[in-house]
Amino acid sequence: MTRLRELGIEIGILPSGPRNAISDVSGVTVGHATVIRDDDVIARTGVTVIRPRPGHVRTHPLFAGCATLNGNGEMTGLEWVRESGLLTTDLALTGTHSVGVVRDSLVAIETAHDTFRNAFSLPVVGETADLAFNSGNAQFVTGEHVRAAYESASADVEEGSVGGGAGMVCHGFKGGxxxxxxxxxxxxxGWTVGVLVQANHGTRPDFRVDGRPVGRDARLAHVPLPARTQPGGDPPMPPGSGSIIVIVATDAPLLPGQCRRLATRASIGIGRVGGGIQDSSGDIMLAFSTAPQNVPTEGYAGGHPLVAPHSAVPHQALDDLFRAVVEATEESIINAMLAAPTMTGARGFTAYGLEPDALLAAFSSAT
Known part of the structure; x- marks a missing residue:
């Protein structure tokens, strides 16, 4: 697997963390369960779980905010995030028709804990469509897959066609x-900003890297677009019809409104790569802060104070954090494409991988 920086291309001006991953924000871990089947049905799907902190998030909720560039998609639990400014659960990403089972499974994992047995849970679960690669309606993810992703979460984040990104297409190449x-x-x-995307959006001619229109270069433009080789099923969705989910983590002390402002800036990173144009794309972003805050967990019970002090970066000092979100989002999308090899699924539907050498050549010659 080749990442963008290994090609000598660095997005923006800020340095990356040691892993160049969302897990550079201390405590954040990611796990995947990938579902690949070639027996009675064809399956290219899965689930990705992002754990914002060790243990149960509900015991130490995190300030969070969300934003939507285009709402042709779904992320459960956002109404409570908007209302309270709190992230109280782990997060997950999956295919469109698996949102329900993933959400229910996260509820089961949390409420199995004695402390939360009778508590409500509103997990945050985002989706992008992987139907083209799959037989039927792609409901192949089970509770066992969700638990496997949850339990395997680590700071070593896999990219490409894994977990929820298994069956995705991005800018006419294999995504994830x-x-x-x-x-x-x-x-x-000295704070860190980490971004993770599930990229399933964009068209080939709009694809840009660091401002250069590489998608129009002959070396990339001539790569076949995703298509079926066998008849059957509904017609494939038109180019750019998919979606992107962006998760932003930071250890900077931020209030909920400031988290929302960071989430909003992720849309600039999407746009810099050439996305955010299609009506049929659901582009949803969520940001959270892992900085310790005195957030009551259950109303005022248990001796919680009526007034809780909080620390936050002044609004006028957010510029570098905004820049960090934009740069990391842009690079995350391209890393997703570089990490995803050519894949063929149901009815011969094939999306070709973005070849590193071809991208570098197109980047070098594009202006």
């Missing part, structure tokens, strides 16, 4: 899961 990070200078707070 991608990640990147940025670290601020000590004079700007």
């Amino acid at each position: 899961i991608g990640t990147a990070s940025r670290r601020l200078d000590a004079s700007a707070g």
Whole structure:
């Protein structure tokens, strides 16, 4: 697997963290369960679980905010995030028709804990469509897959056609899961911003890398677009019809409204790669802060104070954090594409991988 920086292409001006992944934000881990079947049915799907902190998030909720660039998609639990400014559960990404089972499975994992047995849970689960690669309606993810992804979460984040990204297409190439990070200078707070995307959006002519229109270069433009080789099923969706989910993590102390502002900036990163144009794309972003805050977990019971003090970066000092989100989002999308090899699924539907050498050649000659 080749990542963008290994090609000598660095997005933006901020340095990456040591892993160049969302897990550079301490405590954040990611796990995948990938479902590949070639027996009685064809399956190319899965689930990715992002754990924002060790243990149960509900015991120490995190300030969070969300934003939508285009709402032709779904992410459960966002109404509570908007209402409370809190992230109280783990997060997951999957295919469109598996949202329900993934959400229910996260509820079961949380409420199996004695402390939360009678508590409500509103897990955050985002989706992008992987129907073209799959037989039927792609409901192949089970509770066992969700638990496997949850229990396997680690700081070593796999990219490409894994987990929820297994059956995705991005800018006419194979897409999937991608990640990147940025670290601020000590004079700007020294904080880390990490991004993870599930990229299933965009058209080939719009594809850009660091501002260069590489998707129009002959070396990439001539790569066949995703298509079926066998008849049957509904017609494939038109180019760019998919979606992108962006998860932003930071250890900077932020209030919920500031988290929302970070989430909004992820849309700039999407646009820099050439996305955010199609009506049929669901582009949804969520950001959370792992900085310790005195957030009551259950109302005012258990001795929680009526007034809880919080620390936050001043609004006028957010510029570098905004920049970090934009740069890491852009790089995450391209990393997702580079990590995803050519895949063929149901009815011969094939999406070709983005070849590193071809991308580098197109980047070198594009202006």
